[in-house]
Amino acid sequence: GIIITIIAFVFVGICLFTNIIPGSVACGIAVFVLWSANVITSTEAFANFVSSSIIVMVCMMILTGALMKTDILPNIAGLVRKAKGGVIILLVATMTVPFILCQFIGGVTSMITVIPLAMALAEEAGIAPTVMVLPASVGAQAGLLALPIGGGAAMYLMKNQMVAGVGATEQLGFWDLCLGRLPATIVIFVFVLLIGWKLLPQRGLAESSMLDPNRKMEKSKLAPWKQKVIYVIFIGTMVLLSICGNIGLTNTQVSLGAALLVALLRFVNEREMFSSVNWPLIFMMSFMLSISTALGKSGAGQQIATLLDPVYGSGNTVLATVVTFICCVIATQFMDNMSLINILTPICAAACVKNNISVIPIVLAIDASCLASFTTPLASPSSLLAYQLGGYSMKEMLKFNLPLVGIATVVSCIWIPIYCGIAH
Numbered sequence: 001g002i003i004i005t006i007i008a009f010v011f012v013g014i015c016l017f018t019n020i021i022p023g024s025v026a027c028g029i030a031v032f033v034l035w036s037a038n039v040i041t042s043t044e045a046f047a048n049f050v051s052s053s054i055i056v057m058v059c060m061m062i063l064t065g066a067l068m069k070t071d072i073l074p075n076i077a078g079l080v081r082k083a084k085g086g087v088i089i090l091l092v093a094t095m096t097v098p099f100i101l102c103q104f105i106g107g108v109t110s111m112i113t114v115i116p117l118a119m120a121l122a123e124e125a126g127i128a129p130t131v132m133v134l135p136a137s138v139g140a141q142a143g144l145l146a147l148p149i150g151g152g153a154a155m156y157l158m159k160n161q162m163v164a165g166v167g168a169t170e171q172l173g174f175w176d177l178c179l180g181r182l183p184a185t186i187v188i189f190v191f192v193l194l195i196g197w198k199l200l201p202q203r204g205l206a207e208s209s210m211l212d213p214n215r216k217m218e219k220s221k222l223a224p225w226k227q228k229v230i231y232v233i234f235i236g237t238m239v240l241l242s243i244c245g246n247i248g249l250t251n252t253q254v255s256l257g258a259a260l261l262v263a264l265l266r267f268v269n270e271r272e273m274f275s276s277v278n279w280p281l282i283f284m285m286s287f288m289l290s291i292s293t294a295l296g297k298s299g300a301g302q303q304i305a306t307l308l309d310p311v312y313g314s315g316n317t318v319l320a321t322v323v324t325f326i327c328c329v330i331a332t333q334f335m336d337n338m339s340l341i342n343i344l345t346p347i348c349a350a351a352c353v354k355n356n357i358s359v360i361p362i363v364l365a366i367d368a369s370c371l372a373s374f375t376t377p378l379a380s381p382s383s384l385l386a387y388q389l390g391g392y393s394m395k396e397m398l399k400f401n402l403p404l405v406g407i408a409t410v411v412s413c414i415w416i417p418i419y420c421g422i423a424h
Contacts, residue, residue, distance in 0.1 A: 001039045005300035008033050009291060016339035023339065024280040027287035034294045044297075048289040049282075052252045053157035057285070058277050059255035060153045060237075064104050065276025066262040067234050070227040071220045073113070076100065087127050091193055094118045094132045095139035098382075099185075102143030103152060110143075111136050111382055115389070119205070128202035130390045134374075134400055135192050137386035141374045142185045144337075147178055153241055157251060158285055159363055163349035165292035166301040168359045173423070174242050180364035180419060181371050184411040188371075188404050199400045205389055222267070230267055233258055284342075292346040301350035308351040317420075321361045322413045324348060328369035329409055333379045337370035361420040368416065372408040375401040 008030040015026035035045040048054060076097055094114060101110035118132045145152040156172040163170070220227060237258040240247075244254050262268055268276070295301030305312075311323045324344075332340050344366050352359040373379040375398065377387040387397065 001037070001298040002300045002303055004037045005034060005039055005294045005298040006304065009295065009300065009304070012288075012291065013339075013343050016343060022280065024283035024287070027284050027291065031287045031290045034291070039298050040290060040294050044293050045290050046286075048161070048286040051161060051286075051289065052250065053154050053161050053289075054282060054286055056157055056251050056255045057154035058282060059252075059259035060149075061277045062259040062268065062273050063234060063237060063255070063262060064149075065272055066230050066267045068104060068276075069220060069222055069267065069272075070230050072231075073101070073104075074219055086125065087131065087197065088193055090118060090121055090125065090127060090132065091135055091197055093121075094136045095142075095189055095192065098136050098140035099143030099146070102140055102145075103147050103149040110140050111385055129205045130203050130392070131197050131200050133205070133386045133390040134200060134392065134397070135197065137374055137380075137382045138188065138192060138401075138404065140382040141380050142181075142188065142371050144370065144380075145177075146181055146185065146371075148174055148241065149238065152177075153238070153255070154251075158289070159345060159367075161289050162292045162346050163359050163363065165289065166296040166346050166350040167353045168349045170359050170424070172360065172363065176360070176364065176423065177367050179423075180416055181368045181412075183415045184368060184371055184408045187407055187411050191404065191407055196400060196404065199403075201392070201396055203391075205391065226265075226267060229265065230262065233261055288342050295346050295350065301346060302354055304347050305351035305354050308348065309355065312348075312351040312355040312357060315355065315357060317357045317361055318417045320352075320357060321365045321417055324362055325365040325369055325413055325416075326409060328366055329372050329405060332369055332373040333375045333405075337373040337380060341366055341370060358420065358424070360424050361416050364416050364420065365412065368408075368412045371412070372405045375405055 012026050012030045015021040016023050021029075031040075031045050034040050035042060079093070079097070097114045098110040101113060105113075115133065115136055118136065119129050122129055122132055145155055148156070156174060156177050159177070160171050222230075237254060240249065240254045241251055244251055259273075263270075263273060292301075295304075312320050314320070328340060328344065345363060348362050348366060349359045352362055374383040374386075376394070377384040377397075386392070
């Protein structure tokens with residue numbers, strides 16, 4: 001069982017890193033092999049599709065789908081258009097708007113939404129477009145699942161289930177992932193506003209054919225009162241999710257109730273509900289949780305975790321956190337960060353269990369490392385888009401991004417152990 005599980009795990013890792021097979025398909029193949037070899041039962045193979053974390057994720061995606069039918073995106077775009085002022089004001093808008101939009105839409109989509117508006121404003125203010133593109137990429141990457149909103153509302157449940165599969169008993173709280181990343185995000189944004197933008201070349205864009213400076217988003221077809229009700233439901237759901245443990249409700253009940261409510265009120269129909277769910281992500285995460293179960297059940301996780309004994313075996317949680325973050329932040333410059341997180345989380349959690357150290361700061365360090373995934377075009381899709389749009393050389397990208405990676409590393413390695421000591 002151990003050998004089969006290790007082979008299946010390595011297969012998934014290779015597929016996620018190389019993208020030769022879609023992640024959801026690769027994870028499904030691995031689960032099928034583990035199930036066929038009797039490493040896991042049929043229940044363990046497929047039970048995660050109805051687990052609380054997957055239900056919450058699906059329901060929050062449906063609720064986000066309803067939110068996307070309102071004027072929230074046109075309103076945000078309008079705020080960018082009204083951002084009159086100098087380079088600092090424009091940079092604030094160029095970074096924070098993609099950060100916010102990433103809670104609802106992808107990083108590349110959020111950049112394509114914001115950059116045309118920022119370019120038009122930059123032209124009016126006499127500011128070079130290349131000063132805006134990389135900061136927009138930083139905002140988009142820093143915002144990826146950074147807040148417990150939409151699909152991100154279930155990520156802490158997903159990680160809890162993942163680490164529990166390898167024997168960890170500690171649990172992340174609703175705000176832990178967000179608060180673990182927030183200080184580094186703030187410091188990075190401040191650095192870009194005060195110093196970072198001066199490190200960027202000042203010239204026109206290399207590739208602007210995909211950008212329309214006059215692009216306007218369609219206004220919502222929903223009546224104003226319906227939009228207001230959706231806002232109330234969304235905000236109410238977020239509040240309840242953050243306090244549900246104290247009022248006798250579960251995350252599943254709150255999110256399912258919200259999804260059913262927007263459907264009952266016909267803010268979204270059945271087809272819209274279905275299309276609002278990122279099914280490849282749901283399948284990949286469900287199967288990945290089953291693989292985590294196999295890692296714990298077969299003992300393969302403990303065997304792989306032995307490779308981390310030189311660091312984790314010291315029993316020093318701070319040292320393990322720092323080394324984990326540095327290794328991840330280097331690796332994520334050359335491979336997809338979400339794949340890296342999904343692969344390393346159960347393995348590092350197993351190493352924590354094996355060496356009797358806290359799993360919480362390690363999980364937060366792995367998650368926070370994706371904040372700095374923007375140094376090279378390989379780091380993320382939004383980084384690649386910025387590289388193409390701005391026509392930056394690698395030297396120019398490194399000149400701007402390496403200080404940000406250094407800042408993220410220093411702040412996160414100091415903050416995460418302190419936060420875990422306070423909150424846990």
